[in-house]
Amino acid sequence: MKDLYNEITTRIIEQLEQGIIPWRKPWAGVTDGAISHATGRAYSLLNQMLLGKPGEYITFNQCKQEGGMVNKGAKAKMVVFWKMLVRGKKDENGAPVLNDEGQPVPEYIPVLRYFQVFHIDDCTGIEPKYADRLPEKPADVNAAAEAALLDYVRRENISFVTEISDKAYYSPARDLIHLPTLEQYENAADYYSTAFHEATHSTGHATRLNRFSGADACAAFGSESYSKEELVAEIGSACILNELGIETPATFKNSAAYIQSWLRVLKDDKRMIISAAARAEKAVKLILNISDDKQQADGE
Secondary structure, three states: OOOOOHHHHHHHHHHOOOOOOOOOOOOOOOOEEEOEEEEEEOHHHHHHHHOOOOOOEEOHHHHHHHOOOEEOOOOOEEEEEEEEEEEEEEOOOOOOOEOOOEEEEEEEEEEEEOOOOEEHHHOOOOOOOOOOOOOOOOOOOOHHHHHHHHHHHHHHHEEEEOOOOOEEEEEEEOOEEEEOOOEEEEEEHHHHHHHHHHHHOOOOOOOOOOOOOOOHHHHHOOOOOHHHHHHHHHHHHHEEEEEEEHOOHHHHHHHHHEEEEHHHOOOOOOHHHHHHHHHHHHHHHHHHOOHHHHHHOOOO
């Protein structure tokens, strides 16, 4: 067998050397949670709880400016935010505090503010800007990749769920892989890249390669341990796509972009890629059911 893992890591590093690579979300079709009609951005977690219903929200004036109207009897919901007020800092005696250049030192005071919004369903004459749209030509199943994926989840008795959603993840607590549906992707390679990323995560379960033991079992999002695991998962996915012959320039570039984003947490230490590749190798062999004995018998 060619030294797949060395080849992939070398190519990833070559991509990273070329500078910043933008990552793109490979699936489409779902806007998750409550978002601003004006900007398309999701509201904060607190505001998500206050608003409750997912979808677009608009202020009364924004609705009017766009030629619409709020339906009679519709009830507004509150959105809160912090606004920073700036004033000159004063000492305990009330005198202005100055810097070395004799200029006032600013002091920032957080003040809670709020405004009222309406769900777009409560408005007439306003259309959603960010309506869910599935690709016109969704991806087709790749027989080899589908067989490899399903063989793994059945062999390891992993719960496997695909549904129209905006979430792809692996839950160690439930031993569950959750994916958006194939129809949310324009091409199969992107779908299987996502699927094998989450499958690689699942190999870290205590009943398999046990990567989540000790401190890593409760690694916080964005922590060093979490970032290292993301490198493992994306390298594993890239290796599987290459091995199955469905890698594309776009999928590989997106993998490099994803790795780059997590590598920043690790202070751009590219040695972490080599370390992650060693873990990814074990994961890939488990997913594809490749034993060392089989490799030697095949003369690889």
